[in-house]
Amino acid sequence: MSTSVFKPGERQLSDPGSGPTENYLNAGFSAKSWLLTVDHKRIAILYLISLTFFFLIGGLFALLIRLELLTPAGDLMQSETYNKMFTMHGIIMVFFFLIPAVPAVFGNFLIPLMIGAKDLAFPRLNLLSWYLYIGGGLLAILAIAFGGVDTGWTFYTPYSSTYSNSNVILAALGAFIAGFSSILTGLNFIVTIHKMRAPGMTWFRLPLMVWGHYATSIIQILGTPVVAITIVLVALERLFSIGIFNPKLGGDPILFQHLFWFYSHPAVYIMILPSMGVMSEVITCFSRKKIFGYDFIAFSSLAIAVLGFLVWGHHMYTSGQSIYTSMVFSILTFLVAIPSAIKVFNWTATLYKGSVSYSAPMLYAIGFLGLFTIGGLTGVFLATLAVDVHVHDTYFVVAHFHYIMVGGAIMGYMAALHFWWPKMTGRLYPEGWARFSALVIFVGFHLTFFPQFIVGYMGMPRRYHVYPEEFQILNVFSTAGATILGIGYLIPLVYFLWSLKYGPRSSANPWNAKGLEWEQAGSPPETFNFRDTPVVMEGAYEYEPKIWLK
Amino acid sequence: MANHHHALQHHFEDLEQQFESASLGMWAFLITEILFFGGLFAGYLVYRSLYPEAFAVGSYKLDVLLGGVNTVVLICSSLTMALAVYWAHKGERTKIVVFLFLTIVLGAAFLGIKAVEYTHKFHAGLAPGNAFSYDGPFADQVRIFYSFYFSMTGMHALHMVIGIGLLTYLIIRARQGAYTAEYSTPVEMIGLYWHFVDIVWIYLFPLLYLIGRS
Incomplete structure (x- = not known):
């Protein structure tokens, strides 16, 4: 922590328009003041930097995969190398980018600000979470350096436990440790949301971003421990051949799949629910309208979190589970479409008759709306037993989950990054470039993944680096799209870095948005967020009265 | 803001809020466990x-x-732990230390007996892995049973070791007079953890030791 002491009585009241002169960013400049900070905002920045690093590594693997798939022959790498490419892409992107992304950066930064608290309930635990994340990430990097892993990000047994000769333990240990970072973050959020709300901040005045993170945290603390013990068992199997997943001794490799997906399906909702929270904030702000159906959006987050734990078997329709089990999982999976659709309809209804403006965060939010709908609906196709048997393990599945994870989760992440960038850094980014890159990402994304629906439906299996020639044209589209998508992600990297030094200074509330973080805190906020504990008098999205008065 | 107890952290309004947060956090952690x-x-x-x-x-x-x-x-150690929490509420420094120490002794006794059992199993060739040499009926599946036995009791023992470490920390802090009638949250939280580890064993014992014995 910084050595400067916050003394409310001694400091000058600065112009509320330009934000306080003393803030969390200039509270200390030494490396120690960052690496040993317990300020949730600084920890969020640490996460932002490290997540960007892992996103670039994961993206690099994606690029190599798409490059190999440009031609039907395996002319860039051997099959074993290719196996490692998609495995490392999956592990890095899932465990070290998508799962922590929105909660660790924006949840961390914003939850205390949004509920009117000085910090999260356990600031030191929060810092520990970041170190665990970094520790896990370093192990994953080591696994890459020592030659990679080839099991697929799912670590399926008995291949991972008995036969693979790659660095399974190192990578799995990385995921295990990063998992504890995720558990502790979720635990911190739950306690903070329960116990740290400012006077007047009732549950139904909470911004929906907070509800989204609350639902996410429930999944994090209930699901992650199960995958943790599963990873321990795989490691024990490799070290001591304990036989639990080894069919030779009467062990059951399918048990691994059950335990793995018990976490890893809900993990998809860990990725998407926080982005859904971002959606509710951005869409209301740029429609200048109260959210439509607050209660329904809040409870649909919880419904997704609960239902998410009951659908894992839909990953195992072809793994040898009983057909009756599959039917039950199929029906339960259809049910997830209901709360998801409730959200989409409510956001759409919020746009209706709103005064919509198309700033960069809003472009990403609208992009999310379309892409998530496509990803969600194809999820319903895949939940259907007979259809899934046809498209199982094809590019149709790959396209589906990228529409959710990239089209949903990362679009939400980008929307959040643009929306709260002025709050986090006190600087404005160049709006024109931001809109342009949003468009590039949208086009590049569709060009990358839409052809994969078609090629998957035609029967191209995932995880192969050679394929029949008739699939080439669609793969060329996909690779071209991936290039555009990559450029689309690099442009923001450049202008965000540029804006740190050259961007115009932001006022406390550049979007004229509602919410304590905009109305009561500076840009950037001071170390303890608010000069005095705020008192909340109204709901989260009271946009309309202001408009009529003006 | 009247209450400026030395243990009150900067981001809480009062000790009550701090205690409630710690308590909820501990219960949530036990759910993950x-x-x-x-x-x-x-x-x-x-x-x-x-x-x-x-x-x-x-x-x-x-x-x-x-x-x-x-x-x-282990059940006795839960009793001594509960007594330590009781005296922590009263702020009786010596008694806190005594009962925490007794809890550590009982925990260590548990681990010692466990080590004796483990040694016997290793010598009998029942430890899974390459050393497994049991040759009776259902040899492969008996091996799986012992895999569960060692994983489950091993994971439990690891939690005991961590618990003993935490108790040692509590003793050091208690001797410094950190826990008073006003503030004894860490004793209570680590107490919850200790009881949890105890309860896990209450389930492990019948599931592992008492199958088919009537």
């Missing part, structure tokens, strides 16, 4: 229903007497 062990228990139940005879054979080779003594030892 239940799910962590839950994966092992689920696996155990699957294989026990698949191979009931093999599990009975494996279980019969465990030392019920040592396991039973350990159960009593």
Whole structure:
């Protein structure tokens, strides 16, 4: 922590328009003041930097995969190398980018600000979470350096436990440790949301971003421990051949799949629910309208979190589970479409008759709306037993989950990054470039993944680096799209870095948005967020009265 | 803001809010622990229903007497822990230290007996891995039983070791007079953890030791 002491009585009241002169960013400049900070905002920045690093590594693997798939022959790498490419892409992107992304950066930064608290309930635990994340990430990097892993990000047994000769333990240990970072973050959020709300901040005045993170945290603390013990068992199997997943001794490799997906399906909702929270904030702000159906959006987050734990078997329709089990999982999976659709309809209804403006965060939010709908609906196709048997393990599945994870989760992440960038850094980014890159990402994304629906439906299996020639044209589209998508992600990297030094200074509330973080805190906020504990008098999205008065 | 107790952290309004947060956080953590062990228990139940005879054979080779003594030892340690929390509420420094120390002694006794049991199993060739040399009926599935036995009791023992570390920290802080009638949150939270680890054993003992013994 910084050595400067916050003394409310001694400091000058600065112009509320330009934000306080003393803030969390200039509270200390030494490396120690960052690496040993317990300020949730600084920890969020640490996460932002490290997540960007892992996103670039994961993206690099994606690029190599798409490059190999440009031609039907395996002319860039051997099959074993290719196996490692998609495995490392999956592990890095899932465990070290998508799962922590929105909660660790924006949840961390914003939850205390949004509920009117000085910090999260356990600031030191929060810092520990970041170190665990970094520790896990370093192990994953080591696994890459020592030659990679080839099991697929799912670590399926008995291949991972008995036969693979790659660095399974190192990578799995990385995921295990990063998992504890995720558990502790979720635990911190739950306690903070329960116990740290400012006077007047009732549950139904909470911004929906907070509800989204609350639902996410429930999944994090209930699901992650199960995958943790599963990873321990795989490691024990490799070290001591304990036989639990080894069919030779009467062990059951399918048990691994059950335990793995018990976490890893809900993990998809860990990725998407926080982005859904971002959606509710951005869409209301740029429609200048109260959210439509607050209660329904809040409870649909919880419904997704609960239902998410009951659908894992839909990953195992072809793994040898009983057909009756599959039917039950199929029906339960259809049910997830209901709360998801409730959200989409409510956001759409919020746009209706709103005064919509198309700033960069809003472009990403609208992009999310379309892409998530496509990803969600194809999820319903895949939940259907007979259809899934046809498209199982094809590019149709790959396209589906990228529409959710990239089209949903990362679009939400980008929307959040643009929306709260002025709050986090006190600087404005160049709006024109931001809109342009949003468009590039949208086009590049569709060009990358839409052809994969078609090629998957035609029967191209995932995880192969050679394929029949008739699939080439669609793969060329996909690779071209991936290039555009990559450029689309690099442009923001450049202008965000540029804006740190050259961007115009932001006022406390550049979007004229509602919410304590905009109305009561500076840009950037001071170390303890608010000069005095705020008192909340109204709901989260009271946009309309202001408009009529003006 | 009247209450400026030295233990009050900067971001809480008062000690009550701080205690409630710690308490909720600890319970949430224990829920994650239940799910962590839950994966092992689920696996155990699957294989026990698949191979009931093999599990009975494996279980019969465990030392019920040592396991039973350990159960009593652990329940006593929960009593001493509860007494430590009780005296922490009263702020009686010496008594806190005494009962925490007794809890550590009982915990260490448990681990010692466990080590004796482990040694016996290793010598009998029942430890899974390459050293596994049991050659009776259902040898492969007995091996799976012992895999669960070692994973589950091993994970439990690891939690005991961590618990003893935490108790040692509490003793050091208690001797410095950190816990008073006003503030004894850490004693209470680590107490919850200790009871949880105890309860896990209460489930492990019958599931592992008492199969098919009537």
